[in-house]
Amino acid sequence: SGLRPVLNMESQEDSYWLERWEKGMTGWHKDSVDQVLQKYFDLLSGGKSNLSILVPLCGKTLDITWICEKGHNVVGCDLSDVAAREFFEENNILYSTSELPDFKVYSATNKNIKFLVGDIFKLTSDCAGTFDAIWDCNALVAVNVEDRVKYVELLTNLLNPQGRILMATWEYNQAERAKHPFSVPNSLVKQFFDS
Numbered sequence: 001s002g003l004r005p006v007l008n009m010e011s012q013e014d015s016y017w018l019e020r021w022e023k024g025m026t027g028w029h030k031d032s033v034d035q036v037l038q039k040y041f042d043l044l045s046g047g048k049s050n051l052s053i054l055v056p057l058c059g060k061t062l063d064i065t066w067i068c069e070k071g072h073n074v075v076g077c078d079l080s081d082v083a084a085r086e087f088f089e090e091n092n093i094l095y096s097t098s099e100l101p102d103f104k105v106y107s108a109t110n111k112n113i114k115f116l117v118g119d120i121f122k123l124t125s126d127c128a129g130t131f132d133a134i135w136d137c138n139a140l141v142a143v144n145v146e147d148r149v150k151y152v153e154l155l156t157n158l159l160n161p162q163g164r165i166l167m168a169t170w171e172y173n174q175a176e177r178a179k180h181p182f183s184v185p186n187s188l189v190k191q192f193f194d195s
Helices: 012-022 035-045 063-069 081-090 145-158 186-193
Strands: 052-056 073-078 095-100 103-108 113-118 131-137 159-168
Touching (some): 035 131, 035 159, 052 063, 063 113, 131 145, 145 159
Parallel strands (some): 052 073, 052 131, 073 113
Antiparallel strands (some): 103 113
């Protein structure tokens, strides 16, 4: 099927996400650029251009093209090959593909966009470089609770010194809904990133 899991090859969670992509059940996908990103982008970029920006667990978000059009180099990462193909096809972006040991790489031929398909936890600075900024648009809420610390460590390890992270999450009473997206209150985000 050309699909690769993002978290753990044996995980039921991976199967859940991959099946949703395969069946087109992607209700989380927006047909517009995220409003939080638009409102706070200058804080994320620090007013600079030509930054390297990571968009983890990106799906086929339009945020990638929007960031690129602002003059930045964008790397998206997701588990689904379907997401990568649809991103390039729906945005009419020509691309080539190549392979890294743990990722299939889609590279735009006429824009500064790369899309890595594979296990986000195998993403290292050796294969992807480091980033000046990270736009986490509801990615943390998709990560299993037990993997959150590992995910946050991954992001901070991929971030350049003085780099910035902009994060959008969901906050609600988790007792009322025991499935995705998981609630991630501001207090938890501060706990993860205050250092």
